Amino acid sequence: MDYQLSPLEVKMQQELAAFCKAEIAPRAKMLDSSSRPEVCTYMKENLKILFRGGCLEAGHIGDVIDLIAVYLAGEEIAKACPATFLSARASTFLCGGALRLFGAPDQKQRYIPDLMKAERVGAFAYSEEQAGSDTAAITTVAHKDGNTWRLTGDKNVVVNAPIADIFLVLAYSEKDAGTDSGMSIFICDKGARGLRIGEPVETMGLRGVPLAGISMNNCVAAGILGDTPGKGYEQITRILTMGKVGIAALCVGIGNACMEISVKHSKERKSFGKPIGLYQDVGFRLADMFTINDLGRMLALRAAWAINTGEHEADILAACAKLFASEAVTKIANWGMQIFAGHGYVAGSDIERFYRDAKFGEICEGASEIQRSLIARSELDKFLPR
Amino acid sequence: MRKYAQEVSMDFSLSQEQRMFRETVYRYGRDEIAPLCEEADLKGEFSFEIWRKLASLGILGLPLPEEFGGSAASILNCCLAGEALGHAGVDGGSLLAWGAHTYLCAHNIYAFGSEDQKRKYVPKLASGEWIGCMGLTEPGAGSDAASISTTALKKGDRYVLNGSKTFITNAPVADVFVVFANVNKAIKHEGITAFIIEKGTPGLTTGKPFHKMGCKCSSTSEVFLTDCEVPEENILGGEGKGWFIALSGVEWDRCTLLSPMLGAALNNLDSCARYANERQQFKRPIRSFQAIQHRIADMKVFVEAVRLAVYRVASAKDNGQMLNPLQAAVSKVYAGDRGFEMASEAVQIFGGYGFMHEYPVERNFRDSKLAAIGGGTSDIMRMIVSRIMMMG
Numbered sequence: 001m002d003y004q005l006s007p008l009e010v011k012m013q014q015e016l017a018a019f020c021k022a023e024i025a026p027r028a029k030m031l032d033s034s035s036r037p038e039v040c041t042y043m044k045e046n047l048k049i050l051f052r053g054g055c056l057e058a059g060h061i062g063d064v065i066d067l068i069a070v071y072l073a074g075e076e077i078a079k080a081c082p083a084t085f086l087s088a089r090a091s092t093f094l095c096g097g098a099l100r101l102f103g104a105p106d107q108k109q110r111y112i113p114d115l116m117k118a119e120r121v122g123a124f125a126y127s128e129e130q131a132g133s134d135t136a137a138i139t140t141v142a143h144k145d146g147n148t149w150r151l152t153g154d155k156n157v158v159v160n161a162p163i164a165d166i167f168l169v170l171a172y173s174e175k176d177a178g179t180d181s182g183m184s185i186f187i188c189d190k191g192a193r194g195l196r197i198g199e200p201v202e203t204m205g206l207r208g209v210p211l212a213g214i215s216m217n218n219c220v221a222a223g224i225l226g227d228t229p230g231k232g233y234e235q236i237t238r239i240l241t242m243g244k245v246g247i248a249a250l251c252v253g254i255g256n257a258c259m260e261i262s263v264k265h266s267k268e269r270k271s272f273g274k275p276i277g278l279y280q281d282v283g284f285r286l287a288d289m290f291t292i293n294d295l296g297r298m299l300a301l302r303a304a305w306a307i308n309t310g311e312h313e314a315d316i317l318a319a320c321a322k323l324f325a326s327e328a329v330t331k332i333a334n335w336g337m338q339i340f341a342g343h344g345y346v347a348g349s350d351i352e353r354f355y356r357d358a359k360f361g362e363i364c365e366g367a368s369e370i371q372r373s374l375i376a377r378s379e380l381d382k383f384l385p386r
Numbered sequence: 387m388r389k390y391a392q393e394v395s396m397d398f399s400l401s402q403e404q405r406m407f408r409e410t411v412y413r414y415g416r417d418e419i420a421p422l423c424e425e426a427d428l429k430g431e432f433s434f435e436i437w438r439k440l441a442s443l444g445i446l447g448l449p450l451p452e453e454f455g456g457s458a459a460s461i462l463n464c465c466l467a468g469e470a471l472g473h474a475g476v477d478g479g480s481l482l483a484w485g486a487h488t489y490l491c492a493h494n495i496y497a498f499g500s501e502d503q504k505r506k507y508v509p510k511l512a513s514g515e516w517i518g519c520m521g522l523t524e525p526g527a528g529s530d531a532a533s534i535s536t537t538a539l540k541k542g543d544r545y546v547l548n549g550s551k552t553f554i555t556n557a558p559v560a561d562v563f564v565v566f567a568n569v570n571k572a573i574k575h576e577g578i579t580a581f582i583i584e585k586g587t588p589g590l591t592t593g594k595p596f597h598k599m600g601c602k603c604s605s606t607s608e609v610f611l612t613d614c615e616v617p618e619e620n621i622l623g624g625e626g627k628g629w630f631i632a633l634s635g636v637e638w639d640r641c642t643l644l645s646p647m648l649g650a651a652l653n654n655l656d657s658c659a660r661y662a663n664e665r666q667q668f669k670r671p672i673r674s675f676q677a678i679q680h681r682i683a684d685m686k687v688f689v690e691a692v693r694l695a696v697y698r699v700a701s702a703k704d705n706g707q708m709l710n711p712l713q714a715a716v717s718k719v720y721a722g723d724r725g726f727e728m729a730s731e732a733v734q735i736f737g738g739y740g741f742m743h744e745y746p747v748e749r750n751f752r753d754s755k756l757a758a759i760g761g762g763t764s765d766i767m768r769m770i771v772s773r774i775m776m777m778g
Contacts, residue, residue: 002396002701002705003396003697004701004702004707005396006396009396263775263776263778267776275776277772277775280768280772283768283772283773283775283776286771286772287715287767287771290712290771290775291720291771295691295694295695298694299690302398302690302694305396316686320686320687320690320691323683324687369676369680372679372680372683373679373680373683375682375683375686376673376678376682376683379683379686380663380673380682382656383656383659384663385664
């Protein structure tokens, strides 16, 4: 047993950190304040930059995904630019990762190399206006027309939709078969007949992420992920469980970024003759920021390891990590804002951007309330009366 | 070729032996010790019956080598034992008595003692025949431990100790005392020296046991040194080495001594989950209410996080790494502050029953407060972390 990262893991993270700091971080503020069309251009460039730095491939090995490496790389990308992390993750992990884990051989060959090189961009479309955590409530359906599957329905917020070349779309392939065996994930190429990409959506934070709804009207799908229908629910559950580690990476990365600038400010900003960090009200806040971010990180690594090794409680540990890290980072950003005070409240300050970005973690991919319900049910069911 | 193919990774696994060890200790704690704890806690005194049970489980010398009557257990296994006993429902006080005895007294003598000292004291401490304690804190020196005012003046081949210690776990029942005194206050902490003093030594007396809020089965009192003469061969680790010895205790404090707190949180989680299934209100089990569910979830998140923090310190120590002060502080502050909040939520789930003595959640709540106080308060932990951040 070893609770510290291996030397190779440390080396990888340090190299990626240096790269992201030099190449990605300087573009973060620009992404946040750009117009929607500019955002699309800049983000495509950012994905290519990440590829050049080896950030996208970390942890993606053949048919498997090493979530610890994915996490470590993610933490550094997110620290440099949270929006870039979210976009890269949707393309290479949610879309690329699902193809890697569940795709048929020809599907893998056709899409994965391009996704990993950022030659093409992927998106994963699953939630709908009335179906977030309640996945069963989706209304998008597919029907078979000869040898072709055709999709009809709307997905309201899809990361990368404005720049995506490949969409994975969750739909009922056989509604009567129910959630467990009636859902499938379909592959749709950009430009497919009947696929319409909506206007880019503005968001409070993570404004560098190209985001839009998509609607499908008898849209021709390129195929079913893995070629076998009925496996959609199992597949999405698995990829989104793994995805919770990614959201934890986003949160811890933002937490690290907040801490770095907050510590710097606490040293440089003086009041009543001494650096504000030497006052306990500020210094102890810094300590609390460190504590909860560190624990969020440990929980994420723990969950990553549990998923890598197939531990039976892995899904619960992933929920714990997502819940903890996301609630930690909103506190951290909030405390960071308090430390910067008026200097932070000014539009365009870094802490102001992180403050807006940080909120996403508690909301996305199963809000905190859903994570708590999931964790509680698992604990309570251990003691069901006989 | 891939640049970052992972071959070696961090590793959170427990071996089959470790899982079995934890299970064995848990079962023994649950069947043999936990049934005694309610009454012992109510009496609020040290329980020799529980002590003998701990001795026959063989854990009083857990980390000590076999030739000294121990089990040569790794630090992590020591944590597993503390966790298992707390989880089984053994009270925090008895486990604190064990911790102070085994880690702060017996192991300090083993680690820093001369061959003669080791032979004389360690086996009897490991078997539980003798009970040990460690005296550092004074009425005027708590978090600022380097400022202790107990003095040791050299007189021939003896030292004369004067001063008083307070909040000394096990002092009223102890046979062996490791006491810190300063041989030369002019050189401040560099004069601090540890002495082994046996019960009955003239000039060594203990006060009446304190009535405590929690951890009541550990007996705690003042220790008075009044012209207490100690032969120089009873110096532990050499003159002026006391500060180093005291600091080394911190490493145990941040893992092994916190493990029973993790155990108590697991005990609370189990009993709350069981109760929430069984307790009916408004014609349904209270588990169906989200306010109950979400407290259970928070408790689960807490035990997973604090376990990682505690095991991380333990595994680093096992691997021979220097104590990382940040990781140590995280472990302590989180177990202390969040642990108390979570113990309070457990009482809340039990409602009126939780307020009653016969429910372990009540005792765990009182016991849990100690983690934010003993061995360096939460505030001190924040001070350590913030200083490092401000210096870095």
